[in-house]
Amino acid sequence: VDVKSLFLLFFSPPQVLLLACEEDLECVPGFQQKVFYIEKPFEFTEDQLVLNLKFDDCKGNNKLNFEVSNPDFTVELDGNLVALKNVSEVGRALFVHARSEHAEDMAEIFILEANEKRGALKEILKLEGNLGIPRQKRAILATPILIPENQRPPFPRLVGKVIRSEGTEGVKFRLSGKGVDQDPKGIFRINEMNGDVSVTRTLDREAIANYELEVEVVDMNGKTIDGPVRLDISVIDQNDNRPMFKEGPYVGHVMEGSATGTTVMRMAAFDADDASTDNALLRYNILKQTPTKPSPNMFYIDPEKGDIVTVVSPALLDRETMESPKYELVIEAKDMGGMDVGLTGTATATILIDDKNDHAPEFTKKEFQATVKEGVTGVIVNLTVGDRDDPATGAWRAVYSIINGNPGQSFEIHTNPQTNEGMLSVVKPLDYEISAFHTLLIKVENEDPLIPDIAYGPSSTATVQITVEDVNEGPVFHPNPMTVTKQENIPVGSVVLTVNATDPDTLQHQTIRYSVYKDPAGWLEINPTNGTVGTTAVLDRESPFVQNNVYTALFLAIDSGNPPATGTGTLHITLEDVNDNVPSLYPTLAKVCDDAKDLRVVVLGASDKDLHPNTDPFKFELSKQSGPEKLWRINRLNNTHAQVILLQNLKKANYNIPISVTDSGKPPLTNTTELRLQVCTCKKSKMDCSATDALHISLTLILLSLLSLFCKSFA
Numbered sequence: 001v002d003v004k005s006l007f008l009l010f011f012s013p014p015q016v017l018l019l020a021c022e023e024d025l026e027c028v029p030g031f032q033q034k035v036f037y038i039e040k041p042f043e044f045t046e047d048q049l050v051l052n053l054k055f056d057d058c059k060g061n062n063k064l065n066f067e068v069s070n071p072d073f074t075v076e077l078d079g080n081l082v083a084l085k086n087v088s089e090v091g092r093a094l095f096v097h098a099r100s101e102h103a104e105d106m107a108e109i110f111i112l113e114a115n116e117k118r119g120a121l122k123e124i125l126k127l128e129g130n131l132g133i134p135r136q137k138r139a140i141l142a143t144p145i146l147i148p149e150n151q152r153p154p155f156p157r158l159v160g161k162v163i164r165s166e167g168t169e170g171v172k173f174r175l176s177g178k179g180v181d182q183d184p185k186g187i188f189r190i191n192e193m194n195g196d197v198s199v200t201r202t203l204d205r206e207a208i209a210n211y212e213l214e215v216e217v218v219d220m221n222g223k224t225i226d227g228p229v230r231l232d233i234s235v236i237d238q239n240d241n242r243p244m245f246k247e248g249p250y251v252g253h254v255m256e257g258s259a260t261g262t263t264v265m266r267m268a269a270f271d272a273d274d275a276s277t278d279n280a281l282l283r284y285n286i287l288k289q290t291p292t293k294p295s296p297n298m299f300y301i302d303p304e305k306g307d308i309v310t311v312v313s314p315a316l317l318d319r320e321t322m323e324s325p326k327y328e329l330v331i332e333a334k335d336m337g338g339m340d341v342g343l344t345g346t347a348t349a350t351i352l353i354d355d356k357n358d359h360a361p362e363f364t365k366k367e368f369q370a371t372v373k374e375g376v377t378g379v380i381v382n383l384t385v386g387d388r389d390d391p392a393t394g395a396w397r398a399v400y401s402i403i404n405g406n407p408g409q410s411f412e413i414h415t416n417p418q419t420n421e422g423m424l425s426v427v428k429p430l431d432y433e434i435s436a437f438h439t440l441l442i443k444v445e446n447e448d449p450l451i452p453d454i455a456y457g458p459s460s461t462a463t464v465q466i467t468v469e470d471v472n473e474g475p476v477f478h479p480n481p482m483t484v485t486k487q488e489n490i491p492v493g494s495v496v497l498t499v500n501a502t503d504p505d506t507l508q509h510q511t512i513r514y515s516v517y518k519d520p521a522g523w524l525e526i527n528p529t530n531g532t533v534g535t536t537a538v539l540d541r542e543s544p545f546v547q548n549n550v551y552t553a554l555f556l557a558i559d560s561g562n563p564p565a566t567g568t569g570t571l572h573i574t575l576e577d578v579n580d581n582v583p584s585l586y587p588t589l590a591k592v593c594d595d596a597k598d599l600r601v602v603v604l605g606a607s608d609k610d611l612h613p614n615t616d617p618f619k620f621e622l623s624k625q626s627g628p629e630k631l632w633r634i635n636r637l638n639n640t641h642a643q644v645i646l647l648q649n650l651k652k653a654n655y656n657i658p659i660s661v662t663d664s665g666k667p668p669l670t671n672t673t674e675l676r677l678q679v680c681t682c683k684k685s686k687m688d689c690s691a692t693d694a695l696h697i698s699l700t701l702i703l704l705s706l707l708s709l710f711c712k713s714f715a
Contacts, residue, residue: 027058030105030161031098034143040111044073044083044090050109053079053096057103067146067236069095071276081109097146097236104159106146139166142215142231145197149205149235155198159233162195162215164226171225177213179233188213188233197231205235206272237274243282243333245269245347250331252351256319257358258310264299264351267306269333282306283338287346288330291323299329299351303338306331308349317353320388325353355390357448361398362386362459370424373469374432383413383422383462385444391420394447398422403461404441411440424464432470433506440464475501475512475557477569485574488541496524499531499569501557510559517554517568521545524553524571531557533571541575542609549611550574579614579665583607585673591689592646593682599646601632601677606640606661614665616640623658623672632657650679652689 032054044050053075055064066075072087075096094109145160162173172192179187188211190197195215211234216227245267252265273279283303289296300311308329310317319325329349336342363385370381389395400413400422410428415421422442430438443461450456477499484497503510514531516524523537533555541549550572557567583606590602608615617639622632631650636642644657660672680689 027056029057029059029103031055031096031107034105034107034141036107036109037112038109040113042088044087046083046085048083050081050083053081053098053107055079055098055100055105057100059100059102062101064098064100067097067099069093069097095144095146104146106144106160108143139164139226140215140217140229141165142229144232144234146234146236147199147203148238149203150238150240151199151202155202156189156200157198158196159199160197162190162197162229162231164195164217166226168193168195171217171219173215174218175213175215175231176228177211179208179211180213184208187211190215203235205237205274206241208235209237209274210234237277237279239273239279239335239341239343241272241279242343243269243271243335243345245331245333245345248347250347250349252308252349253354254310254317254351255354255356256317256325257314257356258317260310260313262310264308264310265349267301267308267331267333267347267349269306269345269347271333271335273335278336278339280335281337282333282335283342285332285334285338286329287332290328293323294321298327301329301331306333308351319353319355319390320359322353325355325390327351327353355393355395357389357393357395357446357450358454359388359395360450360454360456360460361396361444361446362457363442363444363462365462366459367463367465369465369467371467371469372426372430373471375429375471375473377426377429379423379425380466381424381464382416382419383424383442383444383464385420385422387420387446389446396420397447399445399447401443401445402440403443405439411438413442430468431504432468433504436468436470438466438468440466470505470507472508472559472561472563472565473504474565474567475503475559476567477501477555477557481570481572483572483574485576486539487576487578488539489578489580490535490539492535492537494535496533496535496573497571499526499533499555499557499571501531501567501569503559505559505561508561510561512560513558515556515558517556519553521551523551526555531555539573539575541577541611542581546575549577577611577614579610579663579667579669581609581614582669582671583615583618583661583663584671585659585661585675587675588673589676589678590644591678591680591687592650593687594649594652594679595682596646596649599649601644601646602675603637603641603643604634604659604675606642608663610663610665615663617664619662619668621660621662623660631655634659644675644677652679652681654678 036051038051050073055061064077068074070090072084072090073081073094074084075081081096090111092111094111096107096109098105141163147159151157173190173195175188175190180189186200188197188199210232213231213233214228215231216229217225219225247268250265250267254262254264267284269282271280271282284301284306285303286299286301289298294316295312298310298312299308301308329351330346331349332344332346334342334344363383368381368383372380383400385398387396387398398415398420400415402411402413408428410426410430411424412427413422413424416423422444441461441463445456445460478501482497482499486496499514501512503512513528514526515528516526521543523535523539524533525536526533539551545551553571555569555571557569559565586605587602592601604620606618620634620636620642622634630647632644632646634642634644655677657675657677658672659675660670662668662670678689680687
């Protein structure tokens with residue numbers, strides 16, 4: 001082919017350029033022309049002839065089949081490439097794969113813009129000098145190879161060929177890349193001598209869809225002469241994967257009474273095949289509906305989107321009249337666009353008909369009866385209602401209210417969450433003597449509001465007739481508790497107070513007797529007939545039975561019923577203090593060294609069980625000291641404390657110092673206590689009090705003690 005012929009081919013309609021051809025010395029299986037350049041039109045129109053492809057397997061082209069990379073184009077049996085519809089965008093290239101019983105090959109059609117023609121020619125041809133003698137720019141021609149997945153043995157199988165324009169004598173082909181010398185290794189190999197490319201095993205497009213290999217020409221010593229050139233191998237998808245529903249369980253909800261065409265849910269299946277082919281083009285269908293009532297076709301599924309919608313009228317979508325509010329649909333997804341040859345996958349869609357509050361609750365009867373004993377609280381009757389709505393929703397759950405007959409708030413009503421019944425309770429004890437009968441008007445509603453066209457009717461109210469039974473009630477003390485204030489130490493037999501109890505059973509005319517129930521100290525008695533409480537012992541405010549100056553006792557009032565009923569009354573006696581306790585002194589033992597420089601021996605404190613003003617300020621005094629010299633003195637520090645001070649160092653001995661302390665009561669009480677003072681030997685910070693001399697000073701306090709006891713008795 002000369003230069004002039006190449007230019008005529010390139011620029012004349014259909015502007016097709018033959019890039020690679022071989023001398024027609026022998027039949028070479030495959031496309032007789034493998035690479036084409038065409039100028040891109042404004043639009044490929046439907047049934048437009050693009051170009052003619054010539055394929056020959058050298059054995060009659062039996063069972064010849066063409067596949068085009070763009071589904072908008074097809075190749076007819078005579079090799080004509082035509083558009084199936086009007087197409088404006090097709091990309092940069094088209095690939096046509098041809099396969100017969102004895103051969104398969106691929107042709108490339110590159111689509112150029114108008115201004116790319118000269119550049120494309122220069123890419124292919126190289127002009128030398130002014131002669132215009134063309135030659136191939138690349139010595140290796142490696143056209144893409146298309147291989148169907150899932151091919152059956154035998155292997156290896158010839159799938160393509162690499163051509164070297166300058167011949168193959170003295171050289172050999174070398175193939176490398178993923179699938180050859182990289183994992184997964186050994187899938188492809190090349191005939192070193194003639195460039196035939198073979199596949200050695202079955203391919204899986206879903207595992208690897210494309211292989212990018214490199215081919216080069218080397219001399220017999222392995223030195224690269226031409227290349228490397230990229231060789232693309234694409235795995236053609238086959239429909240070998242069923243659609244799968246991966247996101248289950250599939251549960252949808254639709255409100256009862258919804259309009260026809262309401263979308264319930266969407267079903268989406270996945271197909272691992274090539275998404276650009278019919279192998280993964282899914283269509284959806286409902287195979288089965290359970291239950292089949294009130295219509296066997298309650299729902300419809302969009303075959304392309306998978307949206308499930310209602311197709312029955314709102315009246316049929318009534319939850320309360322359905323056999324079951326749950327429908328199960330068996331959904332089928334089929335690839336190949338739903339054709340019979342497509343593979344299928346199924347899943348179950350569960351559709352729940354949700355309830356709306358279109359039924360008001362109704363009492364099972366208009367009037368309920370209840371009987372309760374007076375004085376008793378708790379549930380007295382359960383009110384029953386019926387509601388056709390879903391028990392799991394607020395459209396069924398009942399809310400009760402008392403709308404009449406409960407002015408004293410003696411009754412309350414609550415909902416039993418398990419049964420939905422109204423539990424009517426007495427919360428304040430009823431009194432038969434006040435009212436023996438009560439009539440309540442009860443209303444029931446739902447937690448959720450009713451839909452606009454439904455209202456509560458007369459059946460949503462009911463009457464409850466309550467009869468109160470008379471019982472023998474225990475007497476009641478007035479007041480209770482009872483309080484009284486008394487001085488402690490009042491004479492035995494003194495009257496504290498007279499209690500008063502009445503019988504609520506005014507119609508029974510019963511008598512009441514009194515008795516002591518609890519008297520912790522045993523100080524009291526009560527007249528069984530008139531309820532007068534008197535003392536049987538001295539009331540002592542300082543007793544451990546008195547708490548915060550209050551003594552507490554309990555009394556019983558017992559009526560004459562059969563059996564008798566009892567009431568309990570509480571008496572609080574507040575005891576006023578009198579000065580009946582002498583003060584006490586602490587500590588009563590002190591130690592000092594015989595050579596001590598600090599002669600302040602001890603700080604004494606005084607306490608008194610009485611209350612102010614019968615306690616401090618206290619008066620501290622030393623009793624008369626024996627001997628010619630005074631050995632110590634006492635100094636008052638404050639209202640409750642004083643300090644004993646030695647006037648000189650004393651010999652090692654035990655000394656008893658009588659000290660009197662007097663409170664501020666009227667009359668005051670005095671207590672004399674002997675302070676035992678030990679004078680010890682002290683060496684190296686150690687105090688030795690073991691070998692003390694005989695008692696050096698001992699002052700008797702018998703007379704003072706007798707005087708104190710006499711004063712207390714007088715008080």
